[in-house]
Amino acid sequence: QVQLVESGGGLVQAGGSLRLSCAASGRTFSTYAMGWFRQTPGKEREFVAFITRRCGSTDYAPAVKARFTISRDNAKNTLYLQMNSLKPEDTAVYYCAADPSRSYSYADAYNYWGQGTQVTVSS
DSSP: OOOEEEEOOEEEETTOOEEEEEEEOSSOGGGSOEEEEEEOTTSOOEEEEEEOTTSSOEEEOTTTTTTEEEEEETTTTEEEEEEOSOOGGGOEEEEEEEEESSOTTOGGGEEEEOOOEEEEEEO
16 A cells, blocks of 8 residues: 655646655655646546556646646655646646546546645646
8 A cells, every 4th residue: 555645736827836745654655657637626536647556657637737747756756746837727636546446537546545735826
């Protein structure tokens, strides 16, 4: 098992940047592919980004491609999401997730979730 704790959210003006972190417990972090999702009230959890176990491959939702960068440091058991050129529509609770059992862009494929961190982008 793995426990995930997100941090780094906050309030930022449009055009600004934030870096989210997801700290994982346990010694098995490097064996898990990881993803970032986001959710706004009344909507389903939305895929943001994905990274393979050893950073060999990444993928992004079209809405964030070229603005967001997912990365990981397996030595530090930490996943990151660098968010640049933020827009008000990026406002959401952001979640990290581990160990997708099938297609990584589906929230219900993931076995482990963090508690989320709020990102608010003001216009």
